[in-house]
Structures are given as C-alpha cells and as structure tokens.
Amino acid sequence: DGGITQSPKYLFRKEGQNVTLSCEQNLNHDAMYWYRQDPGQGLRLIYYSQIVNDFQKGDIAEGYSVSREKKESFPLTVTSAQKNPTAFYLCASRSPQANEKLFFGSGTQLSVL
Amino acid sequence: GESVGLHLPTLSVQEGDNSIINCAYSNSASDYFIWYKQESGKGPQFIIDIRSNMDKRQGQRVTVLLNKTVKHLSLQIAATQPGDSAVYFCADAVGDSSYKLIFGSGTRLLVRP
Numbered sequence: 001d002g003g004i005t006q007s008p009k010y011l012f013r014k015e016g017q018n019v020t021l022s023c024e025q026n027l028n029h030d031a032m033y034w035y036r037q038d039p040g041q042g043l044r045l046i047y048y049s050q051i052v053n054d055f056q057k058g059d060i061a062e063g064y065s066v067s068r069e070k071k072e073s074f075p076l077t078v079t080s081a082q083k084n085p086t087a088f089y090l091c092a093s094r095s096p097q098a099n100e101k102l103f104f105g106s107g108t109q110l111s112v113l
Numbered sequence: 114g115e116s117v118g119l120h121l122p123t124l125s126v127q128e129g130d131n132s133i134i135n136c137a138y139s140n141s142a143s144d145y146f147i148w149y150k151q152e153s154g155k156g157p158q159f160i161i162d163i164r165s166n167m168d169k170r171q172g173q174r175v176t177v178l179l180n181k182t183v184k185h186l187s188l189q190i191a192a193t194q195p196g197d198s199a200v201y202f203c204a205d206a207v208g209d210s211s212y213k214l215i216f217g218s219g220t221r222l223l224v225r226p
Binding site: 004006035040041042043044045048058090092100101102103104105106107109 | 157159162
C-alpha cells in the first residue's frame with residue numbers, strides 16, 4: 001500500500017531530551033511537510049522540504065530541526081530548546097501532479113514526562 | 114496578514130439533514146482552497162478542493178462554494194451521516210512556489226442520531 005507512515009504513534013520526552021519523530025513515504029512525492037497541532041487549534045507549519053537535501057523553516061521552526069537525506073524520509077527532531085513540545089505532530093507529502101493537495105500521515109502524539 | 118478562520122467552532126446536526134460549514138479567508142491573492150476532515154487521533158483526510166477560477170465544485174455528497182467577493186468558503190454535506198462526525202478544516206494555499214497551506218482552527222461537526 002502506498003502512503004505516509006509516522007512513528008511512533010505515542011512518544012514521551014524527558015526534560016532536556018531531544019526526540020526524533022519518523023516520517024516515511026512511498027508515494028514518490030518530492031515535497032514533505034511537518035505540522036504541529038495543539039488541542040482545538042488548526043495546523044501550524046514547522047518545516048517543509050521541496051526536494052532532497054533542501055528544506056525551509058515554516059512559521060514555528062524554533063526548537064525543531066529536520067533533515068532530508070532521502071526522498072522517502074523527513075525526520076523531525078524536537079530539541080530541548082522547544083519548551084512546550086506537547087502536541088500532535090503531522091507529517092504530509094505532496095506530489096506536483098496533485099497540485100497543492102497534501103497527503104497526511106496518522107500523526108505522532110508527543111508528551112512531556 | 115493572511116488568515117483562514119471559521120465562524121462556528123461546533124456544529125450539531127440531525128442525521129439525514131444537510132450540513133454547512135463556513136470559512137473566511139483574508140488573503141485576496143489566495144487561489145487554491147481545500148477542505149480536510151480529521152477524526153480523533155488521526156491525520157486529516159482530503160475531502161474536496163477548488164481553485165479561485167471556480168465558484169462551485171461538487172463531489173460525492175459534498176459541495177464547496179467559493180465567494181471571492183466576500184472571501185468566504187463553505188462546505189456543504191448532504192444527508193449527513195454519523196460517520197461524518199469529525200473536525201473539518203479549510204485551508205488556502207499561499208500563492209507562491211512554496212505551496213504552503215494555511216489552516217483554520219477547524220469546526221467540529223456532531224451528528225445526532
């Protein structure tokens with residue numbers, strides 16, 4: 001099945017710890033995105049990547065880092081500099097043939113211990 | 114700045130009735146609009162999209178209406194079913210090559226049996 005896989009489904013972070021959220025897609029999409037969702041709110045863009053080895057900051061990039069070494073993978077690291085990391089994180093990808101439509105993964109819920 | 118918002122945070126409808134979810138946007142340069150459905154704990158699913166050169170588009174049981182004069186977007190769901198219960202988000206694409214979707218805060222649709 002083609003799709004976007006996020007793992008883990010649930011993740012817990014200790015004080016001062018960096019954690020990495022995985023996002024893998026086998027849709028052969030060039031562009032990938034990370035969004036953060038807080039309860040009762042919309043999605044806010046953290047980082048996006050239009051092509052391998054290139055990425056840009058979104059609206060709330062502080063405290064986060066990404067890499068795009070492979071087309072299929074776009075991992076997100078939540079660093080200790082992110083003081084309020086508890087949220088639902090969504091990864092998405094887009095194909096140029098699908099215009100602006102994003103395909104989303106099932107999300108990772110990150111909580112602080 | 115640009116923003117996409119929703120008039121009602123929660124909409125309750127009787128099963129079988131039609132639902133109308135509204136959305137306002139502020140960026141007159143936006144030329145692409147999209148609706149997503151998100152069930153609890155899951156990633157958003159694409160429902161329907163529309164470009165600014167159209168004012169109406171129909172899908173299966175759903176219709177999107179676009180009024181560029183008042184910068185208003187609506188999603189109509191015909192014969193609402195219990196499975197339609199979810200949070201619905203509208204989003205508009207920033208009109209540049211980055212293709213960043215800007216999301217509203219969402220409307221929760223509750224279907225009464």
